[in-house]
Amino acid sequence: MKCAEQQGIDMYQLMEAAGHAVFDCVLAKYSHANHIIVLAGTGNNGGDAYVVARLINHSNMPVTVFSPKPQSKLRGDAEIARQSFLSHGGTIVGLEKLPDLVDELHPSLLIDGLLGTGFDGALRDEYRVALEFISTLSLPIIAIDLPSGLNGDTGHVVDFAIKATYTVTFVGLKVGLVTGDGPDYCGTLLFSGLGIEQCLNHSNIATATWLKSPIQAQLQKRKFNSHKGSFGHVVCIGGAVGMPGAIFMAAKSVLRSGAGKVTVITHPQNVTLINSLAPELMVFGSDGEMDQSIKDRISHADILVVGPSLSVAPWGESVFTQLVADDLLAHIPTILDADALNLLCKYYDPLVKNKNLNKWVLTPHPLEAARLLDISVLDVSKNRVAIARDIAHKFGAVVVLKGCGSIITDGVNVAINGSGNPGMATAGMGDVLAGVIAGVMTNFDKNETALQKSTQKAVFLHGLAGDITAKNGEIGIISTDVIELMPQALDICIK
Ligand SMILES: NC(=O)C1=CN([C@@H]2O[C@H](COP(=O)(O)OP(=O)(O)OC[C@H]3O[C@@H](n4cnc5c(N)ncnc54)[C@H](O)[C@@H]3O)[C@@H](O)[C@H]2O)[C@@H](O)CC1
Ligand SMILES: Nc1ncnc2c1ncn2[C@@H]1O[C@H](COP(=O)(O)OP(=O)(O)O)[C@@H](O)[C@H]1O
Ligand SMILES: [K+]
Numbered sequence: 001m002k003c004a005e006q007q008g009i010d011m012y013q014l015m016e017a018a019g020h021a022v023f024d025c026v027l028a029k030y031s032h033a034n035h036i037i038v039l040a041g042t043g044n045n046g047g048d049a050y051v052v053a054r055l056i057n058h059s060n061m062p063v064t065v066f067s068p069k070p071q072s073k074l075r076g077d078a079e080i081a082r083q084s085f086l087s088h089g090g091t092i093v094g095l096e097k098l099p100d101l102v103d104e105l106h107p108s109l110l111i112d113g114l115l116g117t118g119f120d121g122a123l124r125d126e127y128r129v130a131l132e133f134i135s136t137l138s139l140p141i142i143a144i145d146l147p148s149g150l151n152g153d154t155g156h157v158v159d160f161a162i163k164a165t166y167t168v169t170f171v172g173l174k175v176g177l178v179t180g181d182g183p184d185y186c187g188t189l190l191f192s193g194l195g196i197e198q199c200l201n202h203s204n205i206a207t208a209t210w211l212k213s214p215i216q217a218q219l220q221k222r223k224f225n226s227h228k229g230s231f232g233h234v235v236c237i238g239g240a241v242g243m244p245g246a247i248f249m250a251a252k253s254v255l256r257s258g259a260g261k262v263t264v265i266t267h268p269q270n271v272t273l274i275n276s277l278a279p280e281l282m283v284f285g286s287d288g289e290m291d292q293s294i295k296d297r298i299s300h301a302d303i304l305v306v307g308p309s310l311s312v313a314p315w316g317e318s319v320f321t322q323l324v325a326d327d328l329l330a331h332i333p334t335i336l337d338a339d340a341l342n343l344l345c346k347y348y349d350p351l352v353k354n355k356n357l358n359k360w361v362l363t364p365h366p367l368e369a370a371r372l373l374d375i376s377v378l379d380v381s382k383n384r385v386a387i388a389r390d391i392a393h394k395f396g397a398v399v400v401l402k403g404c405g406s407i408i409t410d411g412v413n414v415a416i417n418g419s420g421n422p423g424m425a426t427a428g429m430g431d432v433l434a435g436v437i438a439g440v441m442t443n444f445d446k447n448e449t450a451l452q453k454s455t456q457k458a459v460f461l462h463g464l465a466g467d468i469t470a471k472n473g474e475i476g477i478i479s480t481d482v483i484e485l486m487p488q489a490l491d492i493c494i495k
Helices: 002-006 011-030 044-058 076-087 095-105 125-135 182-186 197-201 244-256 268-277 292-299 314-325 339-352 366-373 377-382 384-395 429-441 449-472 479-484 486-493
Strands: 035-040 063-067 092-094 107-113 141-144 166-170 188-192 209-211 233-237 261-266 282-285 303-306 334-336 360-362 398-401 407-409 414-417
Touching: 011 044, 011 076, 011 107, 011 141, 011 166, 011 188, 035 044, 035 095, 044 063, 044 076, 044 107, 044 141, 063 095, 076 092, 092 095, 095 125, 209 449, 233 244, 233 292, 233 429, 244 261, 244 268, 244 303, 244 429, 244 479, 244 486, 261 268, 261 292, 268 282, 303 429, 314 339, 334 339, 334 429, 339 366, 360 384, 366 377, 366 384, 377 384, 384 398, 384 407, 384 414, 398 449, 407 449, 414 449, 429 449, 429 479, 429 486, 449 479, 449 486, 479 486
Parallel strands: 035 063, 035 107, 063 092, 107 141, 141 166, 166 188, 209 414, 233 261, 233 303, 261 282, 303 334, 334 360, 360 398
Antiparallel strands: 398 407, 407 414
């Protein structure tokens, strides 16, 4: 909004436009509402609320505004909007009176204009008490710009927030609506550009991309005249003794995402089982010492996946340290997942620093992200985008910070994934993602600039396969189901 102001756009007109956008939502979804309660805060989000309340009043629907103290004087545009509401006969009551009046008013809709993008920190007591009371009413709620209590920049809820039915949000994407806690609080998201989206598009503001449509993960149709060598050789390294599952799922996912050839390097005791589960894989055993033939296979790979069930015990540690010491990870695009990330924390300084590592994709979940920066998991969830960027800068890598609204960043560009579902919160789904990233990459150029873009597409495709799997029920989907549906997800995205 500051940018709009700098470009000479009239801020009160924007507030009017915001109010009209919310009023349109009221008319479209709740035109028969009984009494409408509007919460109006003390900033510009409150100003928007007064515009909506005036429009509701004007259309002869019963409306009461509840506002925290001080109700006397707001600032600037918000005060103009409040005065306009009052001069049209509007009623404003103290927020603390809401519990006493609610039975009398019989509201059937609540509009939340308490806090918007200016909210920071923890809710002040008066607000928290009001929001907790509201949550007991079971009313449909339209949130203005964002649900009060949710931080629009980070997607973090400190203690309490409104759970909206609809959120009518304005102009650019607020990352906090689509990552972390955001999706649990926003309900259905409705966007309004307030008529200034064109002007902002030309202002060169760096914003995050929300990956929501298959068009954003477009893949080229294959030439008829293709052969397996056209689509890359991926080597997957992991699977300590007794742990064949994760590396098998990662490798099978690479195959199901379009790679020409996939090799697995694992503990010798896993070889027979993995071969029998997927005879398409080439599987080789290593007892922890990497002989020359294994090193040759790795050095001829187009892409590496390192980490699924590698373990931090001696076998995994020995494999990882040799890969780094022999520079095998320095020149080949490499997806580092799971225990490779844990080992990366341990060996970052002595082995990894100062090498040419800008071909890495790191795929931490929040706990692994916390370890990579030596912070707490809470610190990660407080600001997912900033943390993902910090990891990208520290390791010179593309980072996928997994979870609801996975963040993909090379430290500069930021994308937030909009595919996937909570059914995917199940063991092995991250191993599948690591494989999908490598497999999808084999469809693209191998240069570095493609790394962020191809990782974005892969993360979207992985979530899309999860969504296709969840069509028969979300809870209880398993990672191997998602692997089998990767071809369907890819097919949706082929040009
Ligand atoms: N003119 C503009 O800039 C426009 C802004 N728009 C609206 O304005 C909003 C942003 O307005 P503001 O910057 O005034 O911010 P807000 O209206 O979100 O909030 C500011 C108020 O919240 C209080 N507050 C902050 N943290 C708090 C906490 N932890 N507990 C309790 N109270 C807290 C502050 O004391 C301040 O009074 C947007 O979300 C959008 O709804 C729209 O009207 C379009 C035009
Ligand atoms: N609630 C969710 N919404 C969307 N995607 C999710 C959700 N929960 C998990 N996922 C996805 O599933 C995968 C889980 O990865 P991870 O936690 O590493 O699992 P594991 O360690 O068991 O392999 C990630 O890609 C993550 O983004
Ligand atoms: K709000």
